Amino acid sequence: MPWSILEYLRKNPEILRESLKKRFMDVSLVDKAVSLDVEWRRLLTEVNNLRHKHNLISQQIPKLSDEERRIKIEEAKELLKTIESLEKRLDEVEKARDEILLSLPNLVHPSVPVGPDESYNIPVRVWGKAKVYHEFLNDFLKYTEGQGVKMDYEVINWRPVGHADMLENVLKLGNTLKAAEVASSRFYYLFDDIVWLDIALLLYAIDYLTSKGFKLVLPPYMLRHQFMAGVIDLNTFKDAIYKIEGEDLYLIATAEHSLAALHAGEDIPEEDLPLLYVGVSPCFRREAGAGSRDIKGIFRVHQFHKVEQFAYTLPEQSWEVFEMLISNAEELFRGLGLPYRVVNVASAELGSPAAKKYDLEVWYPAQGRFRELVSCSNCTDWQSYRLRIRYLRRKGNVRDYLHTLNSTAIASTRTITAILENYQTPDGVVEVPKTLRKYLEVFSRAPKDYIHPVRKG
RNA sequence: GCCGGGGUCGCCUAGCCUGGUAGGGCGCCGGCCUGCUAAGCCGGUGGGGACACCCCCGCGCGGGUUCAAAUCCCGCCCCCGGCGCCA
Numbered sequence: 001m002p003w004s005i006l007e008y009l010r011k012n013p014e015i016l017r018e019s020l021k022k023r024f025m026d027v028s029l030v031d032k033a034v035s036l037d038v039e040w041r042r043l044l045t046e047v048n049n050l051r052h053k054h055n056l057i058s059q060q061i062p063k064l065s066d067e068e069r070r071i072k073i074e075e076a077k078e079l080l081k082t083i084e085s086l087e088k089r090l091d092e093v094e095k096a097r098d099e100i101l102l103s104l105p106n107l108v109h110p111s112v113p114v115g116p117d118e119s120y121n122i123p124v125r126v127w128g129k130a131k132v133y134h135e136f137l138n139d140f141l142k143y144t145e146g147q148g149v150k151m152d153y154e155v156i157n158w159r160p161v162g163h164a165d166m167l168e169n170v171l172k173l174g175n176t177l178k179a180a181e182v183a184s185s186r187f188y189y190l191f192d193d194i195v196w197l198d199i200a201l202l203l204y205a206i207d208y209l210t211s212k213g214f215k216l217v218l219p220p221y222m223l224r225h226q227f228m229a230g231v232i233d234l235n236t237f238k239d240a241i242y243k244i245e246g247e248d249l250y251l252i253a254t255a256e257h258s259l260a261a262l263h264a265g266e267d268i269p270e271e272d273l274p275l276l277y278v279g280v281s282p283c284f285r286r287e288a289g290a291g292s293r294d295i296k297g298i299f300r301v302h303q304f305h306k307v308e309q310f311a312y313t314l315p316e317q318s319w320e321v322f323e324m325l326i327s328n329a330e331e332l333f334r335g336l337g338l339p340y341r342v343v344n345v346a347s348a349e350l351g352s353p354a355a356k357k358y359d360l361e362v363w364y365p366a367q368g369r370f371r372e373l374v375s376c377s378n379c380t381d382w383q384s385y386r387l388r389i390r391y392l393r394r395k396g397n398v399r400d401y402l403h404t405l406n407s408t409a410i411a412s413t414r415t416i417t418a419i420l421e422n423y424q425t426p427d428g429v430v431e432v433p434k435t436l437r438k439y440l441e442v443f444s445r446a447p448k449d450y451i452h453p454v455r456k457g
Numbered sequence: 458g459c460c461g462g463g464g465u466c467g468c469c470u471a472g473c474c475u476g477g478u479a480g481g482g483c484g485c486c487g488g489c490c491u492g493c494u495a496a497g498c499c500g501g502u503g504g505g506g507a508c509a510c511c512c513c514c515g516c517g518c519g520g521g522u523u524c525a526a527a528u529c530c531c532g533c534c535c536c537c538g539g540c541g542c543c544a
Binding site: 040041044045047048049051052054055057058059061062063069072073074075076077079080224267392394395396397399 | 467477478485486487501502503505506507511512513514524525534
């Protein structure tokens with residue numbers, strides 16, 4: 001039972017209340033869970049005692065004479081009626097308790113800034129030299145020095161074209177209007193050089209992480225409800241997840257989901273930990289709560305490709321691995337030459353599974369703001385409890401829930417938008433980041449140095 | 458999709474027909490013994506509640522029959538083999 005949340009519920013519910021407060025959630029959930037748990041334990045003891053009585057009678061029956069047997073069977077039947085009604089009550093209480101328990105978010109780590117929205121995110125690091133259009137200079141300084149970090153920049157006097165216009169109207173290598181007609185909005189057709197770019201970005205991330213010892217995985221793109229529910233919370237389910245009609249299958253919104261399910265129900269020997277995986281998959285997202293935000297272009301779409309880092313660790317390793325995952329992501333973006341800041345995400349923006357989250361946000365010169373390209377979370381034992389994944393320590397026969405972590409390595413379409421804004425020149429040409437060239441060289445028709453706008457014929 | 462075989466406490470396996478407290482082997486943990494190791498012996502090795510004794514639940518999952526289900530019945534999942542279909 002050493003799931004941290006259940007343990008605190010019984011031993012120190014105040015910790016849970018504090019954590020819910022930090023997330024700006026209803027604290028009364030804890031009190032409900034505590035009283036239901038007390039009631040559950042009381043009923044369980046009562047039922048167990050009666051079941052014991054019934055077992056004793058059952059065991060006597062085969063040894064008795066016919067006459068005595070009839071009497072005992074009647075007695076057992078009477079007892080069963082009482083047990084059944086109590087069991088029904090026990091079952092109800094247990095279901096009610098578990099429903100609350102499974103709806104509780106992870107405990108917020110002490111180092112997480114407390115705040116109701118993303119404006120409370122705290123920048124922890126910056127890298128690179130941002131191209132800042134003079135009209136955006138105030139905003140840029142607000143997001144950097146205004147929040148306590150100093151970032152290198154150069155002021156430019158031409159306004160870059162937004163990524164959506166670059167794709168659709170300047171390079172003419174994407175068609176979201178036709179995709180909207182045949183699929184719906186937030187879908188896209190991409191062509192030629194942008195497709196090569198998508199592939200090269202994936203290869204780049206896969207190459208980097210496998211060379212660091214991560215095990216490469218091509219996972220299932222769909223999961224059963226039971227396993228999906230083990231990885232995400234109800235809100236994510238509602239807003240992000242597509243269901244296959246008529247089947248108990250759900251499209252993954254990230255390889256994280258399949259990678260977390262990879263060891264569901266298993267006990268992993270401690271000497272095998274940490275387990276480091278790099279998954280590559282398409283990601284499907286309903287974006288149900290997004291309204292008309294980022295409706296243009298391919299920044300926020302229903303499907304994209306992503307290379308994902310996933311780790312299973314011992315509880316005492318997870319914070320160290322957490323820093324390792326974000327630094328891997330940072331290294332990838334330094335390789336791409338995209339200027340970024342890393343923020344420690346505010347408590348209310350964490351999402352239920354995470355105890356702490358870093359976002360890596362790249363500077364977008366045409367939009368004049370930082371935008372999230374990487375999300376790195378330590379889910380501690382929140383997912384492993386639901387999926388029943390434990391580590392096994394032979395010394396002392398310890399079996400306990402391990403920690404799971406996940407982080408984007410590279411999400412293809414969003415990274416392409418960042419390249420389109422950061423690598424464009426005033427004449428509409430987009431330079432290909434040098435790191436990607438080795439992954440493009442092998443293809444005869446892939447772009448090598450520049451992506452040029454189509455000339456009007 | 459159809460037909461047949463199967464799923465037992467980490468692994469292997471007995472029990473199922475003929476209902477009556479789930480047994481054995483291996484591995485692992487702890488102890489005893491021993492100059493050390495090995496062997497040998499003893500105990501433990503699924504979940505939960507009280508945590509001192511103890512008790513309940515657990516044989517792929519979910520129902521049913523019964524005083525009593527690993528065992529009988531129904532539905533589902535997965536694995537193996539055959540047939541069909543297929544990139």
